[in-house]
Amino acid sequence: MLSKDxxxxxxxxxxxxxxxxxxxxxxxxxxxxxxxxxxELIAKQGAYEHLYSIQNL
Structure with missing residues (x-):
C-alpha cells in the first residue's frame, strides 16, 4: 500500500x-x-450520494 502512514x-x-x-x-x-x-456520505444523502448514484446506474 503506497499511502500507509x-x-x-x-x-x-x-x-x-x-x-x-x-x-x-x-x-x-x-x-x-x-x-x-x-x-457516512452515502447516509447523508447529499451531494456525494447524488453523484455516486448517478455514476453507478
Missing amino acids: RTTLVVAHRLSTITHADKIVVIENGHIVETGTHR
Whole structure:
C-alpha cells in the first residue's frame, strides 16, 4: 500500500476510486460542502450520494 502512514491527496472524478479513503472531502464551486467516509456520505444523502448514484446506474 503506497499511502500507509502518509497523507495522500487524491482528486477523483470516478468516485469508485475513493470509496476506501479514510476521509472524503466534497468540493463544489471552491467550497467544501461535505466531509466523511464513503458510508457516512452515502447516509447523508447529499451531494456525494447524488453523484455516486448517478455514476453507478
